[in-house]
Amino acid sequence: MSKLLWIAFEASDAPAAAGFAQAVGLGFDLLQISGQPVTDIGADKVLSANLSEMPTSDGLAKAIAGVAGGYSHVGAVSSMRSKDVLARVAGLMDAAMVTDVVAAESPTRFKRPMVAGSILATVEVLSMPAVLTVRPAGFAKGDRGGSSSVESISLDATSVAKRLGASARGGARPDLTQARVIVSGGRPLKDAQTFESVIGGLADALGGAVGATRAAVDSGIAANELQVGQTGKIVAPDLYIAAGISGSTQHMAGIKDSKIIVAINKDPDAPIFEFADYGLVADLYQAIPELRAKIGK
């Protein structure tokens, strides 16, 4: 049977299933681990586990693999969590895996970036099932409507790894991977406080999210979950403002799908100007407050 099982860890992961399933030409069921069942995206059925706490990956992968038998494709939105869990699911199912799918040519041929986005590879899956993590920006948004039936299931996700504690930062700002506007800062932001007031301030004025380069995160100026790039988050906002960012291949790998890229950099030869829709050669400490004044917040 050719059918997709889409794993939604949270309700917000679900809608991307529709556009992807359409592109591949497959019907799909939704396995929703937590949150209110999403019934208006065209799933044949929604399997709702309704867990109140996300299990660690060994238990969760075992539980998902238990449901996934019989499906030709198992997919999820690309994220650190889906990479952690789904690659383990692939191991348990002895399945092929394609990470970070950005386009589908057929149910067995997918495109994905590699080498920090320098190369677009076409990957052929040689044996089914296939486990996929998908970047939604590559696919049209599916139609919403209808009402799928919901089946409650109980997942046994007993884990060997124990979670001792977790930080949940983030706060009031939108999630980086979903944000329409992102303001990102790099190495020249002196310290965490300056980063927060300059970059965070502009982001708040625009109702956007905050991102950072690896250099900014490594030097403790920004939190690790804000890192954008090859080894951080992949973003696709309408507007990406990069301030004090040189434009390394690794950083650009994470922002190429942005609709508009603005670069503010005091070095006219910074590589980021080769990618930016609008480049402003300026000191960010002058330009950003000026821009905020214009926006009027």
Added chain:
Amino acid sequence: MRLRRALMKILVPIKRVVDPYAKVRSLPDGSGMDTTGLKFEINPFDEIAVEEAVRLKEKDPSIEIVAVSIGGAECEEQLRKGLAMGADRAILVETNDPLDSTVVAAELAALANELKPDMILMGKQATDDDNNQAGQMLAAKLNWPQATFAAKVERGDGIVRVTRETDTGDETLELPLPCLVTTDLRLNEPRYIALPGIIKARSKPLEKRPRMTSAAPKTRIVRMEAPAARQAGRKVGSVDELYVALKDRGAL
């Protein structure tokens, strides 16, 4: 009471990758990567894994570190670097077969079943394929618990405590041994290897052996091409001009 085991073995898989800082292009005919004139290095995340193993060994000299690479004879260069950093011995599973993560995981699982390490420390992803798969697949095959994206590793009695980066911050997991940990960028900063270290590493044991499984790849790259280039933009002369341009595009 359980006795603390005197000897611990850590297996560190190492992949040889094209210089992560080089600009890499696809070949004009789409058949692969153009690596002419480019250097090859240890995958940076694997270098972090070796460094972490060496730091654990510095606290407990009874630890044995075994570095392993799967690939052609040229991978010896990266294994020697791992030895120079402080690994005790190295194994090259020598093959020119096409590999994907499922094959790598199968070979590493066979090796782990033979060597019985207490921990496997490896990179979260290879910077050439950017797959982020092999570690989790391997942990699944061994039925070991895993902690991916590690930012901190602490050893306790029969356990390790790993702080790992998540989409929203970080979390701390406690895993009984044996377990598998994949490294993220902020776990440590690998040491610089001076020449004497490299020379000394030449006398450390490096065993070459054939593959142990007949696992065949489940994926194949059929084409590599340049990604669509972004349309070149323009420079704006002032914040005013930027503001107007963004307003006109409806971006503000």
